[in-house]
Amino acid sequence: MTKPRSIIDSVIKDITMEQLLEQIEKTVSRFVGVEADDLAGLADLHSQLEVVRDQAGQSSSLAANQREIVHTASLEAGNLIEKIILQEVDDVVETLRIVGQTCESLHTLLEQISQGDSEAVVEFPAELKISQGDEKPESTQTVPEKPKISLPENVDEAIFREFLSSLPDVLTNLESAILAAEKDTNQENRNTIAGILHNLKGETGLMGLQEISGFCHETESLLIGAGSSFPAEKLFAAKDWLHDAMNQLSTGEVDSESAGTDNQIETADELHSQNEDIAIAENDIPLITDFINESNEHLESAEEGILGIEENPEDTETVNSIFRAFHTIKGVAGFLNLKPLGELAHATENLLDLARKGNLTLAGVIIDVVFESIDAMKHMLVILQQAMDEHQLFQAPDQSLLIERIKMCASGEIPTPRLGEQLIEQGVTDRSTVKDALREQNNESPDKKLGEILVEKKCVDPGQVKQALQNQSNQAKTTAQKTNKKIVNESTIKITTSRLDSLINMVGELMVTQSMVGQDLVNYLDTNERLERNSRQLNKITRDLQELSMSMRMVPVQGTFQKMARLIRDLSRKAGKEIEFKMEGADTELDRNVVEYVADPLVHMVRNSIDHGVESPQQREEAGKPRTGQIKLSAFHQGGNIVIEIADDGKGLDRERILRKAIKNGVVKEGQELSDQEVYRLIFHAGLSTAEKVTDISGRGVGMDVVRKNIETLRGRVDIDSTPGQGTVFSIRLPLTMAVIEGQIVTIANEKYIIPLLAVERSLRPTPEQMSSIYGGKAETIMIHGDLLPLIRLYKLFNIEPRATDPCEGLVVIVADGENRCCLLVDDLADQQQVVIKSLGSYLGSIQGVSGGAIMGDGNVSLILDIPGLIKLAQVSNATPALAS
Amino acid sequence: MKIMLVDDSRTMRNIWKKVLGKMNETEITEAEDGAKGLLAVEEHGPFDLILLDWNMPNMDGITMLKKVRGKNISTPVIMVTTEAEKPRIIEALKAGASNYMVKPFTPDALQSKIKETMKKASALA
Secondary structure, eight states, X not given: OOOOOOHHHHHHTOOOHHHHHHHHHHHHHHHHTOOTTOHHHHHHHHHHHHHHHHHHHTOTTSOHHHHHHHHHHHHHHHHHHHHHHTTOOSOHHHHHHHHHHHHHHHHHHHHHHHTTOTTOOOOOOGGGOOOOTTOOOOGGGOOOSSOOOOOOSSSOHHHHHHHHHHHHXXXXXXXXXXXXXXHOOOHHHHHHHHHHHHHHHHHHHHTTOHHHHHHHHHHHHHHHXXXXXXXXXXXXXXXXXXXXXXXXXXXXXXXXXXXXXHHHHHHHHHHHHHSOOBOOOGGGHHHHHHHHHHHHHHHHHHHHHHHHHTTOTTOHHHHHHHHHHHHHHHHHHHHTTOHHHXXXXXXXXXXXXXXXXXXXXXXXXXXXXXXXXXXXXXXXHHHHHHHHHTTOOBOOOOOHHHHHHHHHHHTTOSSOOOHHHHXXXXXXXXXXXXXXXXXXXXXXXXXXXXXXXXXXXXXXXXXHHHHHHHHHHHHHHHHHHHSOSOHHHHOOSOOOHHHHHHHHHHHHHHHHHHHHHHHHHHHHHTTOHHHHHHHHHHHHHHHHHHHHHHHHTEEETHHHHHHHHHHHHHHHHHTTOOEEEEEEOTTOEXXXXXHHHHHHHHHHHHHHIIIIISOOHHHHHHTTOOSSEEEEEEEEEETTEEEEEEEEOSSOOOHHHHHHHHHHTTSSXXXXXXXXXXXXXXXXXXXXXXOSSOOSSSOSSHHHHHHHHHHHHTTOEXXXXXXXXXXXXXXXXXXXXXXXEEEEEEEETTEEEEEEGGGEEEEEOOOGGGEEEETTTTEEEEEETTEEEEEEEXXXXXXXXXXXXXXXXXXXXXXEETTEEEXXXXXXXXXEEEEEEEOOOTTTOOOTTEEEEEEOTTSOEEEEEOHHHHHHHHHHHHHOGGGOO | OEEEEEOXXXXXXXXXXXXXXXXXXXXXXXXXXXXXXXXXXXXXXXXXXXXXXXXXXXXOHHHHHHHHHHTTOOOXXXXXEEGGGGGGHXXXXXXXXXXXXXXXXXXXXXXXXXXXXXXXXXXXX
C-alpha cells in the first residue's frame, strides 16, 4: 500500500528504470550469499526488498499494474523472510527457494520492461498468488462459505477489545469504498480498498487471527490480480464474510463477558484455581531475595514518580521509568515462575505502555488504579518474603478484580478521553487521520507518541496537542471526582436495554409523582419562599433527569440509512434499474426502540420506490429524464417530532390505478369522492397491490400494510405526496419517544381527556351557520374553510353529561390523521403538557377511541384519545348512515 | 570468554549470571543501561559476546547497538526480547544484532543460542 506522500516528494524522487534495475540486481546478488541460518544476511535481504518495493512505488517508468505486481512480489518475499527469521516455517529450504525465485522473476520482469517490452509477463512462484493481465484467477479465489474463526489465545484482552470495537467502522468504510470503486474504477479507489484490506490483514495477523488475516490477503490478491476489471460481487461477498467473522468474534467476546457480577465471580474462581500455591525452591532463595529487594526499589520510585505525574502529565521520562518498573518485574517474575506477580505486572505494564505512547493520559482514575497496583504488588512481595522466611508455600491473594479494572482503563472504558478523541472533538483533526496515525504508530514507530506523529504529518500543530493534553488531564481529574472507588460494577458502558427501559420508566414515574407533589404544594408556595425555590429546583432537576434518560436511548439514524445503501444497490440491480442513493441528516437521533421499528417500513418503502417508482433507464430516457434515478432519504426534526422522508424521482403514484384496485377490492365505494391524498393513502390497505406481476421483492400488498401498522404502533403517521411523472415523497412523522407524549388536555364535564398534540390542528367555537347535518340528521358535519368535516360528540361516546351539548356553546377540536380530519366536541381546553403513557392493561381490553391512560398531576387517571380510531369512526358513520351513532 | 550483560534489572542479570556460570570460563561484566554499556565496551572491551536487553533507561538496547556498530565493533550481540516484541526482531537484526533470544528462556536454550552465535561469529572472522 503506497504511503501518502507530498507532491514535492514524488516529483523529486521519481525513480528511473536504471535505478530500479540496479536495485533488483543488488537484491539478487544479496540473495545468492545468504543461507537459512544467516540472520544478518536475511535481515539485509529484507531491507533490499523493502527498497525495491519503495522505489517501484515511486517510479513512473512502470505502469500501474506492473507497480502492483512488483509491490506484491517484493512484499510477499519480505514476509517470507521474516517468517524464516522468526522460525515460523516448517520447510526453510523450500521457503528460501521461493524467495530466490521471486527475486529472479522480479529481475527478469524489470529487465524486459526496460528493454521496451511494456506488456511483459513473467511467472512468479505460485505460492505468492500473483496473477497478471486480464486473466481472472479461478481456483484460488473461491470465497469460503462461512468463516470459522478460532479466538486467539495469547492476545492481550485490552488490545483485542479495542480492535473489535474498531471493526464495524472499518467494514463500513470497506463497503463504501467498494461502492465508490464500482462507480469509478480508478486506481485511487482501488487503492483505498486494497489499503483497508492490507491494514486489516496486518492487524489480525498480529493478533493471531490467522483465518481472517489469510482471507484479507486472498481478497487483496483478488483485487490486484483482477487487473483492469473490477470484481465487485466477489468483493461484496468478501465484506460479508468479514462481517460474519466479526460477529463470531463479538459473540465469542460477549459470551465471556456476560452479566457483570456473574462474570466477576467466574473469573475470580478461575484465577483462584490458577493462583495455586507456589513452592519456593531452596536454590532460588537468593535470587528471589534479590528480586524482592529490587522490585521494592522499583515500586518506590514508581510511586514517587506517579505523585509527580499528576501535575506534569507530560513528563515522559517518569512515565517511561514507571513503565520499566513493571516491565522488569514482569520479566523476572516470568523466570522465577511467580505467576501472580507476573500477571498483575503485565496488566499494569500494558496500561503504562499506552501512557508512554501518548495514547492515554495518566490522570484521575488511571492514576488511582496504578497506585492500587503498586500497593498490591508491594503486598504480594511481603507475603512472598514471609513464605520464604517461614519455608511455607507462597499463597498470593487474588488480584483478578484489580486486573479487570486495569484492563478497563487500558481499553478506554473508563471515560478518560484519549488524545486522538480530544483532537477530533475539537475539530482539529478527523477520525481517519487519527486512525492512520495510530496505525503508523503501531506498525512503524512504536516509540513515537501519537501527538508527535500527528504533528510530524502536519495534521495538527504542537499548540493544539498541548491544549488537548491539558484538557485531557483536566477532564480526567473531574472524572476521578465523579467516579466511585468501586469501579468494576458501575463503570461499564454496555448495559441491557431492558435495564435502561426500567430506568426510563422510573424517571417517568418520578416526573409524575413530582408534579403531583408540586400540585399539592401550590397552596403553600405563596407563603414560603424557600419552599418555592426548592420546588422549582426540584422541577428543573426532574426535567433534566428525564431529558438525560431519554437521551441515553437516542441513536443516530445513520446506521439504518447506511443499510439502505447496500439494499438499494442490490435491489436496483435485480430490477435492472440505475439508481443513485442520497442521504441527508443521517446524524439525526431517534429513540433506539423507534429506530428498530422504523427500519422495516423504510425497507418496504424503498423497495416500493425501486419496483414501482423509479422507471427503467430506457423509460426514463424516453421521458426526457436522466437515466439514473434518484432515491433520497432524509431525516430532520420538526416541531417536537422527527420526520423521515423517502423521495424518489420516478413516475409517481398512479391515482386511477389505485382507485380502481381499491374499488375492485371493496375498500372504497364506486363514486365516492376522495382527494388525491386519500387515494394515495389507500396503498396502505391490506390486499391492495397494483403491481402487474408479483415480483419476489414486493407487489404482494403485504408490505405497505406492515408499514402502516408499524408506524401506528409508533404513534406516528405517514404522509404521501406524489406528482405523476415526477416522483413520490413518503414522509414518516414520529414522536421522539414512545413513552411520553405531548398532550392537549381537554375537559368534558369533570373528566379530563388527552389529545396527542401531534394530531391537533386547531380548535374553535363553530357558528350555527357552519353546522349542518346529512343523511337526515343522522350524521353531523361542520363546514370549516370550505371543507365539510364530520363531528363526533365525545360525551356520547364516553357516556357523560357535558357542560354543553350544543357545539356552538362548547369547543370543537379539529384533529388530523394524515389527510383525514374530523371534529371532536369538548367542553374546554386545558393545559398542554407532557404525559407519561400507561397502557390500560388487559383487564380493560381495548376501548374504541382510547389508546391508553395517563396519570395526571393531581393523581387522577385520564384517557388518551386514539385519534386515528376516532377519525375512522367518524368516516364510517358518515359513509354508512345505518351505523351512525 | 568475556561476556557483557546489559539489562536494567539486577535480578535479571543475576539470573543470567547463574546460567552462564555453568559454562566454562566466563568472565562477566555488567551494565545497567545502554549508556553504561557503551562506556564499558570502550573501556573494558573488546568483549567476546554481548547480551542486550531492549527496554532500559538512559539509552535503550537498540540505540546502544547502533552506536556500537557505528564504531565498527563487530562483537556478536544477542538481543533479548519478549514474546510481544517478536515482530521487531527484524529491526534489531538490521541494526546489527547477530541473533535474538525470546524470554523467558530456559538455561539450555540460552546456552545453545550462545554456542550457535559464537560458532557463526568465528566462522565469519
